[in-house]
Amino acid sequence: MTALVSHLKLLEAESIHIFREAAAQFRSPVLLYSIGKDSTVLLHLARKAFWPAKPPFPLLHIDTTWKFRDMIAFRDKTAREFGLDLIVHTNHDGLARGINPFDHPPSVYTDIMKTQALKAALDAGGFDAAFGGARRDEEASRAKERVFSFRAAGHRWEPRRQRPEMWNLLNGRLGKGETVRVFPLSNWTEGDVWRYIALEKLDVVPLYFAAERPVVRRGDQLIMVDDERIKLEAGERPEMRQIRFRTLGCWPLTAAVESDASDIDAVVKETLRAKISERAGRLIDHDQAGAMEMKKREGYF
């Protein structure tokens, strides 16, 4: 097992450079904080980038109202602890229409409660740049993503219109109607994120560590029962299993893995040995062929 950590400081410096370039060039940035491990690293790097000052931008969380309860508690604690402004945005119109992950297909639910909500929140805040924790190792279409990912009016991602990026010279001059998504973790892998969390002793949502939790099995996915809104199918009964999560999203759409990794060292070990790619637990990516690319074109992260 490799315990390679010597490259983490190089990745850290690269990310700090990106944070500063964006903060210096954009009028009104915001950090998209989705509470997971990548957001944890992202926020930590943001704090480092502007130290001893605070990051000069607020956090934005798109709350679908279906996040794990542990996530919401962690979010509020984090914002309080670091004294950061936190904007929480929910698509109340979608909520009123009863859009939910049980009755609607993942693509519809994600579009309305996440993509549309994100676009509305960015527009409402007048933000011209949004930091996100996306990494190039996550998925095929993200492997070609830029560090400064330009979005045309309406937040549309046009893969063919992205700017070439040479050396570490990041050109943030916006054209008319353009906004940008900034990805400081572009060159990190899932293994790097965990090793960095271990190295820097960062606090993460407890759901990443194995514990006995109530789950139901659907197909080959284990879904945790986080509250009473779950719609149990005939004959389905929650059972207690030793599980954890590799990725955190809306609980009905995020599958757990059976694991005994109950502390950070065990999680790092397990991640580096993992045989199943990280996003396999995300049900929304598999909805249709090229699913992530389509979502990105429409303005998803």
Next chain:
Amino acid sequence: MYVAALREEIAVSSSPETRAQSGAMVHLLTCGSVDDGKSTLIGRLLWDAAAVAEDQRAAVMHASQNRMVNGDKIDFSLLLDGLQAEREQGITIDIAWRYFETADRRFVIIDAPGHEQYTRNMATGASHADVAILLVDARHGVKRQTRRHAAICDLLGIKNVVLAVNKMDLIDWSEARFRAIEADFRTMAASFGFTDIAAIPVAALPGDNVMRRSAATSWYNGPTLLDHLESIDVTGEVASAPFRMPVQLVVRDADFRGYAGTVASGRIRPGDRIVDARSGLGAVVRGITTMDGDLASARKGDAVVLELDTDLDISRGAVLAEVLRRPTNADVLEARLVWLAETPFDPEAGYLLRTGTDLTPVTSMSISALVDFETLASEPAHACAVNDIADCRILLGRPAALDLFADLPATGSFVLVNAVDGATVAGGIVTWAQAGASTVGDNVFVLDQELLARGLCADLGDSPADLAEFHRRAQEAAILLRSVGIPVLIEI
């Protein structure tokens, strides 16, 4: 120039610990076309280095059977094709980034397309690379395309190249053929600035000499591709390189004021004297601040905040530098560039020069030559368009602190930005820079249209070629005048 001073200085060798650190991550550019088996080679590296998850493996195995590209073999290229349009067309049109690691090193693969119409992507990829793998098909040997790829790598300052002679299994692992290809390449590469060239016989599809040593090459004593990549020295910087740090932003907090930036070259310690290259104002470094505590020193690649003993009143764009070996405060420069935009160069368009963290308006710009990277011949020219490599001359609206790329790549490179729509239109390296008259005051000499048309340019008409020549002569005249200390403004 600081180069002379460099030679006089005794090279300080860095400690083993710091070397390991900066070599911990290696950026690999892969050059070659689909036909050479580039995607297969990368796929094979990822596959063998266990960077491919089980569900991805299963998906690729399944899709390979559908496409029947290699009969019953695995189509490794399926691991790489990212975007839908590309999957459908079966070609790679953009740079893709891949990652894998071994026990001691983290690798970043920069996968750029190899066809001529994608020179810009290759150049973009090369700007991030420490090592280039040049892939050739053993059946065809070194081609014009190989020379173009090598030339682009050389242009962007890559020092380490690996010639991967692929598909050796299709020529029965002929040592004679391999040696001939290697010799061809070494002859061709002699005119470039590569410091390390390794030639390795491989067969990417079955995986011979990629990670696993081939049983078919008993005549080959060198390392496998992965062994070589693990041992290659990519530290690349002279230990005594002069200090440079472009200022990204000023950090203020209560009574704290510091300059945030990434060290572009050299080292810095508290107590060192530095200057702001543009204003010439000096200060002493009081502290190197980070969230992890103050540092005793910082070096190339470190993202830090410098606290100074005096307030220099400088902002983003300033370059903090060593006192004795400073950058040139240039307002005219020559550069070699790769045109990246679909819209061709237009002398009337407004451009901005992005160097380090500075953004400087371009007063005028002219193309002097186009370089054919397959023949390495240079032809006088006034125009340039997408994928062209051109020599140009740029006059700036105000001085910018620059180095020559050959001396200090990080402060000797730039991108050119369209001032109207913000597009990045070109990337380039500084080949010559001249400090201009320091201020443009009342004594500025104005080279205007009428003055030029009356004499120097009297023979020129209204054709685009003549107009370009008009600009070129105006710039030449301005440069000559500036070189003898006369401040000049071109108004045409």
